[in-house]
Amino acid sequence: MTDTxxxxxxxxxxxxxxxxLLCLPHAGGSASWFVRVARALAxxxxxxxxxxxGRQDRLREPGLTSAHEIxxxxxxxxxxxxxxxxxxFGHSLGATLGFEVALRLRRAGVSPTALFVSGRRAPxxxxxxxxxxxxxxxxIAEVRALAGTDNALLEDEDVLQMVLPAIRSDYTAAETYEYRPGPRLDCPIVAHVGDSDPRVTVDEARAWQEHTDAGFEFVVHPGGHFYLNDNMSAVLRSIRAHTRSLNPASRGGGTFAHAEQPG
Incomplete structure (x- = not known):
């Protein structure tokens, strides 16, 4: 099996x-969280x-506690x-990781067409x-409060013992992340946030505009940290509109103006 x-x-x-579309999950999340995204966009x-x-089919591997290493x-x-x-596209921890991935891809000569960030303050x-x-x-109380994990899973002691190390590693990566100042991205950033998110304020999410020279769009949805549970279709419309705007022969993004939209 390759690293890919x-x-x-x-x-x-x-x-x-x-x-x-590269999708990066939240802390404690897994690739399977994006099954419905793949189904909707294919x-x-x-x-x-x-x-x-540290999760699902990678359960036996130790979790990583550094966002930069990930x-x-x-x-x-x-x-x-x-x-x-x-x-x-990244949600919560995935947004921070998406930003760092975008920076690294740019340095490798492959700038993303756009970075969609969700439920996360600016880096x-x-x-x-x-x-x-x-x-x-x-x-467990924090995970339950954010409503991002099926509570039935959190009540199963055997499952808890399996997933807690990965959740703790992810929270460590998210909470100890240190931004390294450098050039801004040359691709547009589209930031989505819930209006009652206890982890990030609207102003903190809007501050993502400071990290791009290529246009910024900001969308506020009703809901908390996992507003996506009820608003995924709206986010997918945003992503689909962007991908349809692309010239397949170019790695550049579509045209974005500074815009703020209601949820």
Whole structure:
């Protein structure tokens, strides 16, 4: 098995698609969270869902606790798949990782067509967060409060023992992330956020505009950290509109103006 096979899942392969969408899950999430995204966008877009170590079919691998290390290893695995334009989408931790992946792809000469970020403050905004230092009960309480994981799974002690190490590793990566100042992205950024997200304010999400020279779009949806549970179709419309705007012969993005839209 190659590194690419370890890191990337293609639930609905679309070999004839002109573009690819790289999807990065939230802390504690897995590639399978994007099955419905792959189904919705195929065969128009080839969806690449990232599988972090420490969960599902990578359960026996130790989780990674550094966002920079995750991005480094993921980009190395992605290089065989950047033979056509790639758009990046990430939610929560996945947004931060998507930003770091976009930077690394640009340095490798393959700038993404756009970066879609969801439910995450801009990279340069640092907060002191200590969820990853809580005991197991405290960590479970936080996950349950954000409503991103099926509560039935959280009540199963055997499942908990399997998934908690990965959740803790992901929270460590998210909460200890340090932004490294550098050139801004040359692709557009589209930021989505829930209006009652307890983890990120609307202003913190809007600050993503400081990280691109190629246009910015901002969309506020009703809901909390996992507003996506009820608004995924709206986010997919945004992604689909972008991918349809692309010239398949170019790796450049579509034209974005500064815009703010209601959910």
């Amino acid at each position: 096979d370890l890191w990337v899942r293609r639930f609905h392969p679309a070999d004839a698609a002109a573009t690819r 065969p128009e877009v080839d969806v690449l869902a990232v599988q972090y170590p 991005a480094d290893r993921l980009v190395a695995a992605l290089l065989p798949l950047v033979d056509r334009p790639v758009t990046v 340069h905004l640092r907060k002191v967060e200590r969820t990853h230092l809580r005991d197991d009960a405290g960590l």
